[in-house]
Amino acid sequence: MIAVLKRNATEAEKEKVIDAIEEKGFKAHPDTGVETTIVGVVGVAPDKKVNLKEQLMTMSCVDKVIVISDPYKLTSWNFKQDKTIIDLGDGVKVGGEELTVMAGPCSVEDEEQILETARVVKAAGAQILRGGAFKPRTSPYSFQGLGEEGLKLLAKAREETGLKVITELMDIEHKDVVCEYTDIVQIGARNMQNYALLKELGKINKPVMLKRGMAATIKEWLLAAEYVMNAGNHQVILCERGVRTFGEETRNTMDLSSIPLVQQLSHLPVIADPSHGTGRWELVVPVGRAAVAVGADGIMVEVHPNPENALSDGHQSLKPDNFRLLMDEIRAISKSLASFKAREKKIAYA
Ligand code: PEP
C-alpha cells in the first residue's frame, strides 16, 4: 500500500502520516520525488491494513491511498519515483548515467597479481576492482581464497590506484572484517537465498551487490533484494550472472532478457557478469557487449594478467588486451545507447 501526499504537504504532515503507519505496527518508507512525496507501507497484518487505509484517507495531506498487490514492495517503482543511484564517492556511481565497470581476478592470489591487475583495469577505464578473498568453491579441495590477507591486498590496490573495491561475503561470521575493507559487499549466487545473511546485510552501511542465484526466478531474486531492503539497507545492486540450463557448452546461460525486465520492475541498478554467465573467455567480449546493448547499468568482468596460471576461473578470465578491447567496444555502444534509453524511459515509466 502507498499513501500519495498532496503536493503542498509539509514535512510535519509527512511525519504525522509516518507516525500513523508505525502506530499500527507497519514500516513506513517515505520517498520524496521532484513533485510528489509518497509513503510506502509494508508489514504483515492484513486486517489492520484495512483500518489504516481508512485512517490515512481521512488525513488532509493525503491525496490517495493505493493498494499494491505486487509481491515487490521496496524494490518496485511503486515505492520509489527515481532510479536508485549508489554513490561510492570520488565520482564513482552505480546506476547513474555512466556505465560502471567492475573488473579484476576471480580470486586475489598474491600482491603482484592483484596490483598488476588493478593497474591494468584502472588504465582501461574500470572504476571498481573485483577480487574474491573468501571463495565459494564447488570442491573443498580447490583454492579457498586468502581470507583477510586477500582483503588487505585489495585495500592496498585501492590505495595505489584509487579504484573502489568489491568482494564477496560468504558467511555472517566474516561480516565485520569484509565491511572493514570493501566498498561494496558482494553476495554470490550460492547465497542469494541465505535469508539469515540477507537480513544481516540490512544492518550494514555499505552497498550490497546481490548476484542472481543459479536457478533463481526473477521473482525470487527480487524478493531476496526485498529482504535486504526491508531489513534497513536500501543500497542494493542486482547482478545477472547466468542461470543453469540444459546446455553443456557454456557454464551458465546468460539471461540477457532479465536485465531490461528487472529494470522495468525495479528502480535498482542491474550489472551483468558475462564471465560467470558464459564460463568461456572467448564469449565474454561479445556477451559483455550485448549486456550493455540491452541496457545493463554496468558489467562485472574477470581479468587476469596470466589466466593460464589462475587459481580459479582462468578459463573465463580476459587477458588485459581483450579487456581493453571490451572497454573500447562497450564505451562506443553505451554512447549511442544514451539517447535510446531516455526515449524508452519515457514510454516505460511515464
Ligand atoms: C564470483 O563473482 O566470484 C562468483 C563466485 O560468482 P557467482 O556467485 O555468480 O558464482
Ligand code: MN
Ligand atoms: Mn569466478
